[in-house]
Amino acid sequence: TDNKISYLNKLPNNYTVSHIIVVNNKMWVSSLGGGLFSIEGNLVKNYGKEYGIFNNMISGLISDHEKNIWFSTIGSGTYIINTKKIQTLTTNNGITDNLIHTVYEDSKNNIWIGTAYKGIDKISSNGELIHFEKENGLSDNSINSICEDSQGRVWIGTQNNGISIINKDKIEYYNDPILSDKTIKSIFKDSKNNIWIGTLKGLYKIINDS
Numbered sequence: 263t264d265n266k267i268s269y270l271n272k273l274p275n276n277y278t279v280s281h282i283i284v285v286n287n288k289m290w291v292s293s294l295g296g297g298l299f300s301i302e303g304n305l306v307k308n309y310g311k312e313y314g315i316f317n318n319m320i321s322g323l324i325s326d327h328e329k330n331i332w333f334s335t336i337g338s339g340t341y342i343i344n345t346k347k348i349q350t351l352t353t354n355n356g357i358t359d360n361l362i363h364t365v366y367e368d369s370k371n372n373i374w375i376g377t378a379y380k381g382i383d384k385i386s387s388n389g390e391l392i393h394f395e396k397e398n399g400l401s402d403n404s405i406n407s408i409c410e411d412s413q414g415r416v417w418i419g420t421q422n423n424g425i426s427i428i429n430k431d432k433i434e435y436y437n438d439p440i441l442s443d444k445t446i447k448s449i450f451k452d453s454k455n456n457i458w459i460g461t462l463k464g465l466y467k468i469i470n471d472s
Contacts (some may be wrong), residue, residue, distance in 0.1 A: 264299055271301055272306040281323035283297030285331065292320035292333055313348055315341060322376075325332070332373065334362035351375075353431040357383050358393050363468045364406035368416060376405030384431075392431060394418075399433035401426045412455035412470060441466055454459060 273279075277296035282289065292424040297318035298309040309315050317338035324332050339352035339360045351357050352393045357409040361378035368374065371445040381395030381403045394400045402420035417436070418426040424444045425436035441459065448460035454468040 285325045285329050289399055292323040294319055309324040313315045321363050332365050334365040374408045401435050409449035417449050419449045441467050454458050
């Protein structure tokens with residue numbers, strides 16, 4: 263079959279598209295510089311100043327177990343969109359930093375917020391916030407990626423010092439000489455529970471033996 267490609271000119275064309283997710287047949291697209299958009303059929307909506315969102319540098323985008331949309335920004339904290347309103351999480355109401363690199367939900371419905379320079383916040387399903395940073399065992403305070411493995415451990419990929427693993431709120435350092443690059447850009451668990459690690463120097467695979 264012949265695949266046809268078309269260009270969606272309703273989105274800004276001079277910014278990097280950072281994430282794409284689909285929730286209830288609606289596509290959500292985030293960009294670094296162009297903000298957040300939803301696409302439903304032919305309708306394209308930009309979530310900007312009229313929605314109280316003044317930061318267009320969207321660094322993370324997920325849907326939680328209740329299908330709320332969470333997106334993180336570089337400078338304005340994290341936003342939550344549900345059917346009724348848009349909420350904001352910033353240093354004014356509890357999180358550690360407004361410079362956010364990534365946001366993630368684990369299987370226990372905890373939300374993890376990885377900051378650019380101040381470690382990571384875990385918001386439990388009951389609203390309790392726990393902060394992890396170098397002073398209490400994290401390998402680095404600049405967080406790029408977060409991923410939960412099949413055992414419920416949360417892998418934290420950092421900018422400068424490899425991977426920390428948080429298991430029941432205790433931190434251990436993942437140390438394997440084969441993983442020589444300490445700049446971890448992405449971590450992914452596949453359908454066979456293998457862990458894939460993207461670095462500046464290539465891709466690594468940790469095979470699940472269980």
